[in-house]
Amino acid sequence: MSSTxxxxxxAGEDLLPWIVPGAAFLIGTMFLGAWLGGTLGxxxxxxxxxxxxxxxxxxxxxxxxxxxxxxPTASPTALAAGMATVFGAVVAVITVLILLVxxxxxxxxxxxxxxxLAGLLPKGAARRARELRPGLAKLGKIxxxxxxxxxxxLEPRGPELRSSYEDVELDLMxxxxxxxxxxxxxxxxxxxGSVLLTxxxxxxxxxxxxxxxxxxxxxxxxxxxxxxxxxxxxxxMLAEAATxxxxxxxxxxxxxxxxxxxxxxxxxxxxxxxxxxxLFHAAQRGGRPIGEVLAxxxxxxxxxxxxxxxxxxxxxxxxQLQGTVQGAVETRDGIYETSRQCxxxxxxxxxAAWVTPDPALPQFFPDRHVLSRDTLYLLSKDGGGSxxxxxxxxxxxxxxxxxxxxERMGGRLEPPMTAVLxxxxxxxxxxxxxxxxxxxxxxxINIVTLLQSYRQGSRVWGESGMDALWSAATIKLLGAGLDxxxxxxxxxxxxxxxxxxxxxxxxxxxxxSRSTSxxxxxxxxxxxxxxxxxxxxxxxxxxxxxxxxxxxxxYAEPGAxxxxxxxxxxxxxxxxxxxxxxxxx
Numbered sequence: 001m002s003s004t005x006x007x008x009x010x011a012g013e014d015l016l017p018w019i020v021p022g023a024a025f026l027i028g029t030m031f032l033g034a035w036l037g038g039t040l041g042x043x044x045x046x047x048x049x050x051x052x053x054x055x056x057x058x059x060x061x062x063x064x065x066x067x068x069x070x071x072p073t074a075s076p077t078a079l080a081a082g083m084a085t086v087f088g089a090v091v092a093v094i095t096v097l098i099l100l101v102x103x104x105x106x107x108x109x110x111x112x113x114x115x116x117l118a119g120l121l122p123k124g125a126a127r128r129a130r131e132l133r134p135g136l137a138k139l140g141k142i143x144x145x146x147x148x149x150x151x152x153x154l155e156p157r158g159p160e161l162r163s164s165y166e167d168v169e170l171d172l173m174x175x176x177x178x179x180x181x182x183x184x185x186x187x188x189x190x191x192x193g194s195v196l197l198t199x200x201x202x203x204x205x206x207x208x209x210x211x212x213x214x215x216x217x218x219x220x221x222x223x224x225x226x227x228x229x230x231x232x233x234x235x236x237m238l239a240e241a242a243t244x245x246x247x248x249x250x251x252x253x254x255x256x257x258x259x260x261x262x263x264x265x266x267x268x269x270x271x272x273x274x275x276x277x278x279l280f281h282a283a284q285r286g287g288r289p290i291g292e293v294l295a296x297x298x299x300x301x302x303x304x305x306x307x308x309x310x311x312x313x314x315x316x317x318x319x320q321l322q323g324t325v326q327g328a329v330e331t332r333d334g335i336y337e338t339s340r341q342c343x344x345x346x347x348x349x350x351x352a353a354w355v356t357p358d359p360a361l362p363q364f365f366p367d368r369h370v371l372s373r374d375t376l377y378l379l380s381k382d383g384g385g386s387x388x389x390x391x392x393x394x395x396x397x398x399x400x401x402x403x404x405x406x407e408r409m410g411g412r413l414e415p416p417m418t419a420v421l422x423x424x425x426x427x428x429x430x431x432x433x434x435x436x437x438x439x440x441x442x443x444x445i446n447i448v449t450l451l452q453s454y455r456q457g458s459r460v461w462g463e464s465g466m467d468a469l470w471s472a473a474t475i476k477l478l479g480a481g482l483d484x485x486x487x488x489x490x491x492x493x494x495x496x497x498x499x500x501x502x503x504x505x506x507x508x509x510x511x512x513s514r515s516t517s518x519x520x521x522x523x524x525x526x527x528x529x530x531x532x533x534x535x536x537x538x539x540x541x542x543x544x545x546x547x548x549x550x551x552x553x554x555y556a557e558p559g560a561x562x563x564x565x566x567x568x569x570x571x572x573x574x575x576x577x578x579x580x581x582x583x584x585x
Contacts (some may be wrong), residue, residue, distance in 0.1 A: 002380035031059050034085045038067045041082020042074035064490070110496065110523035112545035117154065117161060120541065122147070125162040132166055132444075135414055145190045149418075149446060151475070151539065152182070152549035161539070161549060163475045168441040169448040170473035171537075173483025178535050179450050180204050182551030183477070184422050187448060188212065188375070189554060189563070193415035194397050195375040198391055198428040200382050202227040202574060208556065208564035209377075219364055221394060223351040225389045226379035227576035235364045235392040237355035237390065238290060241280035241395050244317065251276035253396060254342040254389035254462075271324070272338040278321040279305050279339075285312040289356055290346060297340050300325050300332055345387050355390060366394075366401035370417055380428035392428050395421065399436070402445045412444035419447040425456045433459055434468035443473065449473075454487040461585075476540040477525040477549070480532045488526045495524045495546045 035058065039051040052058045061069055067079045070458045073334070122144065123364040130136050136146060144150075148162035149169075154508045154548045163169065180203050182501045188195055188208040195212065200579040205220070205227050212218050222229045241247035243519060255273045277292050286308035296305050323431035324335055346352045358364075369376060375399060380572060399419060404412045419440070421428050430436075433449070440447045449469070450459050457466040470476070482488050497520045506513050524546075529538060 007035075021194055029090065031062070031269070033090050034062055034067070034083050035081030037086035038071055038074075038079045040081070040086065041078040042059060042071040042079070044082065045077075045078035047071065047074040047315060056284050061298060076274050077237050079552075084207055084279065094211035112539075112547040114154070114159070115539075116545050117547060119544075120151070120161040120163065121159055122162070125164065128164045130197075132164060132412070133414060133416075136555040146192060149448075150186060150190060150552060151477070152537065152551045155536065155548040155550055159371070160552075162548075163541070165444060166412075166441045167446070167474045168472065169446075169470060169475040169477070170435050171448060171450050171477040171479065172452070172454055173450070173477070173479030173537070174483070176534070178537075178551050178553065179422065179479070181553040181555065182295065183448065184450065185418050185422050185554040186552065187418055187559070191375075191418035192373075193413065194370050194372050194402075194417045196355055196378070196395060196417070196419040197376070197422065198378045198395055198420070198424065199422040199492050200380060200427050201423075202228065202379065204422065205377050205379065206570040206574060207563060207567040207572055208375075210376040212564060215373060219369070219374060219376045220379070221354060221364075221377065221391070222379045223348075223354045223390060224381045224580065225350075225381070225578075226381065227377075227574050228581055230577075231353060233364045234353070234358045234361050235355055235394060236357065237393055237446065238280060240286045240393065241277075243283040244281055244314075246377045247281035247284070248273070248277045249396060250393055251342075253429070256339075256384065256431045257345075257389035268338040271335040273323055275321065275335055275339045278309065278317050281314065281317065282306075282308040282312075282321075285314070286311070290352055294346060297336060297343070300336050300426065341369065343389070345389060351387050351390065366398045367405065368412065369398060370402040370405045373415075378428070380427040382423065386427065388427045388429060392430050395419075395485040396430050397430050399430075400438065401445075401505060404444050406443035406445070411442075415445065416444040416446050419445060421447065421449045424449045424453055425460045429460050431461070434465045434472060437469055438474075449470045453482060453484055455484050474542040477537040478529070478540070479537040479551075482530055482532075485526070488529050491529055491540075492522055492524055494540070495529075495538070496524070497522055 032054075035054055039049065043049045050071070052061075058070065066304075068076065068082070071079055114121065119128065125144075125147040129142065133146075136142050139146075139374075140426075142501060144162070148164045149165055151161045153160050154325075171183055180201075184197070184199075184204045185207050188197055188204065189211055194216075197208075199205065209218055209220075217318050219233055220227065220229045221235065222231075222235065237250070240250045251273045254276060255269055259269050279296055282296075282305035283290070283293050286304075288308070292304075296302050306318050306322050309315075309321065324332060326332075346355075364376070370564055376394075378391045378394055380387040382388065401415050402413060402419075424430075426431075437447070437449075454466060454470070457469060460466075462468060478491060480504065495521065506515070512560070524538070533540065535551050535553070537551060539549045541547075555564060
């Protein structure tokens with residue numbers, strides 16, 4: 001990347017030769033305006049078209065005696081009105097020219113402009129949307145939200161940029177940098193199909209719930225009372241363990257919730273996952289509830305899961321589980337204790353109830369959800385006692401159901417599904433998410449993962465896993481407050497360098513001489529990336545030079561007043577439910 005700009009102490013002296021021509025141009029422009037305005041004013045008032053000579057003598061008369069001698073038959077009011085009209089038009093034209101020049105000069109040097117971002121501009125987004133979504137061909141005019149996801153406005157003054165529904169996104173921003181207001185909330189509000197949202201707070205839920213109820217059913221999975229919503233559904237978690245692969249994935253979510261790095265699993269963690277895989281599969285094949293899995297973990301000598309596996313014809317898995325039970329006592333107890341720690345959240349009846357069959361409540365079916373326009377909120381606290389394992393399992397179930405549905409529909413979901421994994425490193429640790437990421441985009445599952453930093457993702461998926469997630473994301477937004485020096489320096493190198501010219505002047509006996517030298521300089525040094533203002537982000541899109549964008553928070557968009565009123569009512573309802581829960585304890 002290269003561009004050229006002038007810098008240095010001699011830059012101001014370059015303007016000296018332009019002072020006289022500039023003054024002459026200004027005087028000439030003012031004279032032309034007065035001459036043309038007076039002539040027009042006289043003609044409109046009925047005095048006829050009699051322009052005086054366009055000469056210095058006319059300028060001298062105008063300055064010394066005013067417009068009267070030049071247009072003697074016209075009224076002074078008409079002359080003044082004509083001149084004011086012309087001067088106003090000239091000022092308007094000059095103002096527009098200044099704004100255009102200023103816009104060009106203030107555009108970030110070396111970053112992508114409209115030409116490079118043509119595929120993300122409204123026309124390009126609409127063209128791609130018609131190619132990816134054949135159903136749009138029946139519509140004469142499609143709405144902007146049907147063409148793709150709103151990213152934001154290109155700095156400094158637009159236009160808006162949109163990613164396609166086959167793009168998958170990774171956003172890194174510090175807390176209170178605009179993740180919720182500028183990304184999560186707008187994505188949920190603007191979604192065209194089903195929605196999946198994970199979070200450890202009720203902010204996005206409170207803003208979007210009422211709006212999403214206008215287009216479909218709202219399912220709120222809130223086992224730890226983030227929004228203090230009463231239990232209104234149950235999900236058959238063990239249905240995911242119908243196959244050994246599904247049981248292993250289910251076990252992996254609970255293991256991942258207590259293990260920071262999937263690439264550094266020791267013997268006890270790996271053995272615990274194997275044991276949970278066998279127990280989950282035994283419970284599913286035997287039609288047993290999750291409570292019995294906890295009972296088997298509490299009593300390793302219980303042969304029920306081994307018998308259930310043998311009855312289901314899973315002899316090898318039964319033998320493996322029996323080998324663990326009959327192994328050395330110290331080893332067996334270590335494995336079972338690690339397994340118990342992984343599923344400790346299910347010891348809380350308030351959490352286990354959400355994944356236990358309840359005929360009095362509707363059942364949530366992931367395969368039905370992905371084909372609807374419904375919304376699923378998966379809420380969980382992070383830290384000790386977290387239901388993150390359950391939330392990760394539910395999110396993974398919906399995502400995989402979306403893939404299956406897309407395959408049945410010919411390759412892509414229509415309309416596309418929106419998945420916003422907010423606080424993914426805390427409440428939605430899907431261990432193989434980096435490997436699946438690009439696959440989701442090709443299936444019409446528009447997924448965005450929100451993290452506070454690159455290092456936060458590395459702690460969950462390991463360095464190689466986070467690198468894979470970074471590489472798979474076709475859209476990356478880097479917002480304010482990124483304090484990881486190594487990562488920010490890496491991004492600065494990715495943005496690139498440009499040529500900077502420095503003008504220097506020297507004096508000698510022969511006179512003054514000017515020289516220009518060039519040097520390479522970072523387009524965005526690391527300190528500028530770290531100091532990005534709140535509400536702005538660096539856009540890294542596949543195959544396009546980096547660009548600066550300004551996020552568009554939901555409260556600055558049309559209809560925000562109605563949404564804000566509903567959000568306030570929801571916050572009051574959450575507060576009332578929280579107070580009632582405290583009172584009844």
